[in-house]
Amino acid sequence: MNHFRLTFLSLLLSLSLSAQSLRILNFQGDTGYRHESQQAAKEMMSGLGRLHGWEILHLRESARITDEFLADIDVVIFNNNCGSEGPIFDAASAMALQRYVRGGGGWVGIHCAGAIRREAPDFLRWYRGLVGATFGGHPELQEATVGVEHHGHPATAALPDSMDFTDEWYFFEQSPRDRVNVLMSLDERTFSAPEKFRMGKDHPVTWYHHYDGGRAFFTALGHRPEVYRRADFQHMITGGIRWAAGYAAGHRLPVNNGLMVDLDARQGGQTNQRGRVVAWKNQVAGSPVQSFLPNDYGVRLSNPGSGRPRLVKTSTGSAVSFAEDELINEQEDALDHLMRGSGYTWLVVLKPYPTADPEGMTALGQSRLRDVNSFLGNLRNGGNYAGIWGCLEDDLTVWCGSRNGITFGRFDDNNPKVTGPQLEAGKFYVLAGRMGSGPGTVAIDLFVNAANPVASGRVPVNPRANPSRLAIGTERDATNHPGAESFDGEIARILIYERPLSDVELGRIMDMLRVQYEIKD
The missing domain is CATH 3.40.50.880 (Class I glutamine amidotransferase (GATase) domain)
Structure with missing residues (x-):
């Protein structure tokens, strides 16, 4: 230099x-x-x-x-x-x-x-x-x-x-x-x-x-x-x-263009007297996506107050700990355009726990779906399940995908599964998923701790795709089987952009998150 x-x-x-x-x-x-x-x-x-x-x-x-x-x-x-x-x-x-x-x-x-x-x-x-x-x-x-x-x-x-x-x-x-x-x-x-x-x-x-x-x-x-x-x-x-002084550990991001969601466990979390999260507020001013709230309907009505994650302390601040829990955003159509051609980039700082027994039952008596432990998703609850999801298999292998709603198949050309490496329980990672913009068939990339894709796939863009409300800790607003396809672990930060970030932009953000959360290779 x-x-x-x-x-x-x-x-x-x-x-x-x-x-x-x-x-x-x-x-x-x-x-x-x-x-x-x-x-x-x-x-x-x-x-x-x-x-x-x-x-x-x-x-x-x-x-x-x-x-x-x-x-x-x-x-x-x-x-x-x-x-x-x-x-x-x-x-x-x-x-x-x-x-x-x-x-x-x-x-x-x-x-x-x-x-x-x-x-x-x-x-x-x-x-x-x-x-x-x-x-x-x-x-x-x-x-x-x-x-x-x-x-x-x-x-x-x-x-x-x-x-x-x-x-x-x-x-x-x-x-x-x-x-x-x-x-x-x-x-x-x-x-x-x-x-x-x-x-x-x-x-x-x-x-x-x-x-x-x-x-x-x-x-x-x-x-x-x-x-x-x-x-x-x-x-x-x-x-x-x-x-x-704390400025590098603050909340200023190196890239803000297109940012729709910034969930930061160090701020914006509201808890009840038992330390359970009752609201997690998006930090992006003016975004149509605002607070994420517990799912208090459907099967959850059989056990009122269940499904609320905990706010826990970490060595670098705080995280939201999920165990068959979920937080749901109420804006039904706020993120539909991500699947219709704008593309997207999501980043998540998380620490997985060992996965619950896939042959066992949830606390509410629901059967678990093998190898689908989702930390975020906005799949529509029914039909062909259009939307985004980021998940772990039961052995903590990370994967992501986009379902365009043209066919139901799990998994087919309209619902690719982009599979990355196996993660280690009890260790924080920066994960990112990116879908390209435009019509036709676009790329989906998965990243772990660095802006070099660990896996890639392709998916046709459907301009009529109709995802649903964004869920954290699960893959959708699953009122009929909460906890059955859920992530067990801690989430410290979630960022969602309404465009595919460049490799340089993504690298700057991932480097910043690795420093903030002391994530090593």
């Missing part, structure tokens, strides 16, 4: 955040060794503050870190400060920092922030969890290459695949990869160090994770003053701050 492109993308990032004023604590309190690069680190933060319109508070005295002081701080940065000869924090300031993080605060650690190691035992144990790893040491200062593993995060979005730094290459007692989301790693083939300073093929140097209620971003880079003056490093820190 050339310097102009990086500078241009950094400018775009600056402009996109100009309306988001942040109050940032740049903390550089330390004991013992003090890096000569601390002044450059401070100057970098002052410069980023001027560039983005952020208020930067510089502080060395940990005693000033109190609940009151942190109350209006958006992000706390530990900016290359070491604690090598005694504790930096007393009990009161340590507890204030912990309460700040547990209350949803954002933390960014740079270089020697990962080597603070003389604190009280309980706080040190917690702090090492915040960082994500335990410092082990470092070899002599030298140049080496770091590789970017993931470009979907704001910290790495405009960075090249690899960069050379002259730095002090920290190693850690063990790789944090199982606990954090790694963004950048050291290529140990490019440096010289004794075996005791090596981590082998897995040597992370930059990562992010949700921790104890808050958000933490850390990079081990930053020993030398010139590092803080590099545009790529400043871009990385800017993106890390942005994510830690």
Whole structure:
């Protein structure tokens, strides 16, 4: 990547955040060794503050870190400060920092922030969890290459695949990869160090994770003053701050053209006193598709109040947990045009549970349909069942399709089954389905975690197709057998566009969702 492109993308990032004023604590309190690069680190933060319109508070005295002081701080940065000869924090300031993080605060650690190691035992144990790893040491200062593993995060979005730094290459007692989301790693083939300073093929140097209620971003880079003056490093820190402040975990989408439905479990969910969802509101203003409500008619009348999913906490926020439950939108014809030529793209962030016994009966005494466990659909309840559906087989193999209503067959040319890989129970995925636009026969593609189709099919467009109301947690408004064709698992986000997104657009959204929900390949 050339310097102009990086500078241009950094400018775009600056402009996109100009309306988001942040109050940032740049903390550089330390004991013992003090890096000569601390002044450059401070100057970098002052410069980023001027560039983005952020208020930067510089502080060395940990005693000033109190609940009151942190109350209006958006992000706390530990900016290359070491604690090598005694504790930096007393009990009161340590507890204030912990309460700040547990209350949803954002933390960014740079270089020697990962080597603070003389604190009280309980706080040190917690702090090492915040960082994500335990410092082990470092070899002599030298140049080496770091590789970017993931470009979907704001910290790495405009960075090249690899960069050379002259730095002090920290190693850690063990790789944090199982606990954090790694963004950048050291290529140990490019440096010289004794075996005791090596981590082998897995040597992370930059990562992010949700921790104890808050958000933490850390990079081990930053020993030398010139590092803080590099545009790529400043871009990385800017993106890390942005994510830690919560903006990257917010609800702004990179593509809004054609968006009809945005169901986000972190907002818009209304529950009763038992924590059951009684309404899930679409976040797209002006859309004809509004709230999704429980199915309180048909067979459900035999057990009033049944079929309501639960709102549950996850490591990245909330999800709606379905178990023979469903939520139905009342707008009968709002999505008919998706099957009549406009095409569509849906995306779902979900975690499947093990499927219920397909030979068993539902809680309401209904027989289950084998290999049809639908997380969304708007099939018409009768006739040739025109509409969209996204489903799992009983072994959690994911599939999708569009039924054009010309024939009933399951499955035939008018009702293709586009089958992807088998998913793993208890793990979140980003799934997407896409149907092409226009008359004639169009493509249907299925995606899992990336904008490369894992399976494809084709379906004739029927301009008279007549789907029905959109259902979440099942394939249709099945008043006669609720729970029989239902998804068991958690849904954190659903997006539906009234057009087929391009591969580039779909990739941007899937990358964003993978970052937000910490989804790994």
